[in-house]
Amino acid sequence: MVVEDEPDLASLVTSYLERDGFDVTTVGDGMRAVDRARDVDPDVMVLDLGLPGLDGVEVCRRVREFSDAYVVILTARSDEVDTLIGLSVGADDYMTKPFSPRELSARIQARIRRPRGGLGGPAARTAPRELRTLGDLTIDVAAREVTVADEPVHLTRTEFDVLAVLSADPGVVVTRSALIDAVWRTGWKGADHLVDVHVGHLRRKLGDDASNPRYVVTVRGVGYRMGDGR
Structure with missing residues (x-):
C-alpha cells in the first residue's frame, strides 16, 4: 500500500513497485489509509508523513493496532525528531524526500525476500x-x-x-x-x-x-x- 497525497509521486512509486512484481493499492489521505489497510491487510506500507486528514504518524499508530506490515515512512522533513517520532509508533524504516524510487523498491525487496x-x-x-x-x-x-x-x-x-x-x-x-x-x-x-x-x-x-x-x-x-x- 502506497499512502501519498502527491499524485505524481504516488504514481511514480507505484510504477516502480508494480514493475518489480508487487500488487499495489494507492491511497491519498490518512483516514482512508487506515480503513483500506484493514481491508487489504498489506505486507508493506509506504507512508508519507505529511498527509491530509490524519498525518503519517497517527496513521502508523492506528495501523499498528491491527497490522504488522513493514512500514516505510517518507518525509520531506529532515529533522531527526520527526523521524524518531515515526519510528516510535512502529515504523520500520524511513526515507527523506527527494529519494530514489529504485532505492525504495530495493529496500522493500531486501527486507521481505530474505528470512x-x-x-x-x-x-x-x-x-x-x-x-x-x-x-x-x-x-x-x-x-x-x-x-x-x-x-x-x-x-x-x-x-x-x-x-x-x-x-x-x-x-x-x-x-x-x-x-x-x-x-x-x-x-x-x-x-x-x-x-x-x-x-x-x-x-x-x-x-x-x-x-x-x-x-x-x-x-x-x-x-x-x-x-x-x-
Missing part, C-alpha cells in the same frame, strides 16, 4: 520447534510468538526480529551495527537511533525497566545483550 531476522522461510517451518526461555520470557522462534508469564506479547515484525537476534546467543553483546545488518540489511544507511527506538518499544511491551532490565540490557557505547530474565 526475517534469519529465522523465516521454509527451512524455519520444517525445523524442530525452538523455544527460548529467559525467566518469565518465552520466545517461540518458528511460530514468531512471545509470552511473558504465559501472557502473549504482540510485537511488530521488526521488534520480534530484534528480540530473535539478541536471544539467539544470550549474554553475548550485539552491537548496533550488527543488529542493523541482521534485522534491516547489510549496507543500510541510516541513524543508529533506529535500533534504540525499537529496543525502547520492545522493552515497553515486555514490561522491562531500562534502569534495571531483566531481558534487554544496554551495554553502553557498544549495543545490547539479553539478560537472564530475573
Whole structure:
C-alpha cells in the first residue's frame, strides 16, 4: 500500500513497485489509509508523513493496532525528531524526500525476500520447534510468538526480529551495527537511533525497566545483550 497525497509521486512509486512484481493499492489521505489497510491487510506500507486528514504518524499508530506490515515512512522533513517520532509508533524504516524510487523498491525487496531476522522461510517451518526461555520470557522462534508469564506479547515484525537476534546467543553483546545488518540489511544507511527506538518499544511491551532490565540490557557505547530474565 502506497499512502501519498502527491499524485505524481504516488504514481511514480507505484510504477516502480508494480514493475518489480508487487500488487499495489494507492491511497491519498490518512483516514482512508487506515480503513483500506484493514481491508487489504498489506505486507508493506509506504507512508508519507505529511498527509491530509490524519498525518503519517497517527496513521502508523492506528495501523499498528491491527497490522504488522513493514512500514516505510517518507518525509520531506529532515529533522531527526520527526523521524524518531515515526519510528516510535512502529515504523520500520524511513526515507527523506527527494529519494530514489529504485532505492525504495530495493529496500522493500531486501527486507521481505530474505528470512526475517534469519529465522523465516521454509527451512524455519520444517525445523524442530525452538523455544527460548529467559525467566518469565518465552520466545517461540518458528511460530514468531512471545509470552511473558504465559501472557502473549504482540510485537511488530521488526521488534520480534530484534528480540530473535539478541536471544539467539544470550549474554553475548550485539552491537548496533550488527543488529542493523541482521534485522534491516547489510549496507543500510541510516541513524543508529533506529535500533534504540525499537529496543525502547520492545522493552515497553515486555514490561522491562531500562534502569534495571531483566531481558534487554544496554551495554553502553557498544549495543545490547539479553539478560537472564530475573
